[in-house]
Amino acid sequence: MSSGPKLGNSPGANNASLVPGGVLGDGRYRLLAQSGADDRGAAQLWRARDGQLNRDVALTILVGDLSDIQAVARARRTTERAMHASSFTHPGVSRVIDVLTPGSGLRMEEGVLGVVVAEWTQGTDLMDLITEGPLPAGAATRLLEPLGAAIEGAHHAGLVLGADHPQRIRVTPDGRLRLAFPGARPEAIARDDVKGLGAILYLLLTGKWALPGGPSGVPVAPTGPDGAVLAPSTLQPYVPHELSSVAVRSLEDTSVGGIRTSAAILQVLDQIAEEEAQTALIAPISDDDDGDRAVWTTQKPLSGRGHRRKLMVSVALLAVATIAVIAWLGFQIVGFFSDEPTHNTGPTVVIGQSTSPGQSQAPTAPVPAGPIAPGAVGVYDVTNNPDNANRANRAVDSNPDTAWNTDSYFQPFPTLKPGIGLMASFAEPVKLASVTITSKSAGTVVEIRIAAAEDSPIDETKVIATATLSAGQTQIQLNDHDATQHVLVWITKLAGSGKDNQSEIGELVFTRAQ
Structure with a gap:
């Protein structure tokens, strides 16, 4: 009698179960x-x-x-x-x-x-990656490239991998998709690997599986009147057209324009990655985000005509924001000198100060104290892989219900990154008294740092406060510091535990010192 696990009354049944411990x-x-x-x-x-x-x-x-x-x-x-x-x-x-x-x-x-x-592949199951919804196009591209390269290399060696089922794929701790359970079906051909690569891309972009025989519980990709699966860009408008097209074409019959090789998919993935690198210093535009924003890294700026053109657009946007702030300050100063002084109230621009009845006004305008809005805010990342860069402005949109959040990390900092942060830039040098952070991510540890420039290396920034966030509002009093135009909210410890380490910032409020 076998000591191993029994597979039920019908040993040939596909649903026969092995048991843990066997x-x-x-x-x-x-x-x-x-x-x-x-x-x-x-x-x-x-x-x-x-x-x-x-x-x-x-x-x-x-x-x-x-x-x-x-x-x-x-x-x-x-x-x-x-x-x-x-x-x-x-x-x-x-x-x-x-x-x-x-x-x-x-x-x-x-x-x-x-x-x-x-x-055994350390990390997490592919299906766990999309439990909270589809991934941004850039993240999907970075995840898929190593698996696509593996398939291309195997096909050149005359091998078929069998990478056409989502539960055979795992995500490594450093953010790569990997075929964790090799063993291609007897009838599988190289074309099936290509279809599998396209189906995994479709899954990452939409949360739906587009091939027959997928795992139970995973939504099936919707189809149109002709029976073809709908393009990811139809379900998720933010998906780039090129990426959406390659996902659909990899699933189609090659006789009607389908993609034949994984090399064609890799070419598009490389193109998307290159476009992301070229736009790393400017704000991506989306339908649900308003305002100016920028993404900063500590990498050297890329060269090239396209990059220079986009950088000029970024500088122009920042200049417009700067002019608007200066105009607002000028209006406030003019109003300060033109208003008739009264014995009941002092200047409204001086928050926290009052004037006694009968006391004459000072001949010059004092520096206003109180909240001050940055001219721009962007994701600061030393690995050139910023998290949710197009959502950075949600942290300063005066709406705590919208938030910028980090990616979900399978291992806490500093395993993959030393940290991640938001860099706020002001129109002129300021001295701050405090920073108030609204967040649901209790346990997040942040450092408030000042920098000489938005792209200053992290070791050239100066820590002026450290705090652990509570759920709700956390006011962080800052140490005395020189006036600066660049303030970094640097996350060194994420909320969560296990395979789910993630933090969000709903709102940042900067208060100017008197």
């Missing part, structure tokens, strides 16, 4: 948790523990009835393809380290026709 491979591999199932290939996907080498592994377990000749032949073809793929190494694919078959001399558990053993 063992395979003569007791070498102990099952820990199931990651998914690919019913098209009668495969169950598990995380397991290699008792001999004391490490976690990924198991693609092929289930079926040993008396079913066709099922046995299909499982044999899958394991043969996996053995061929073991010679292929790429960061976008988990390396095959063992293959178990009924003829390998090992006792196979009932209902198990073969097992593909691969390195």
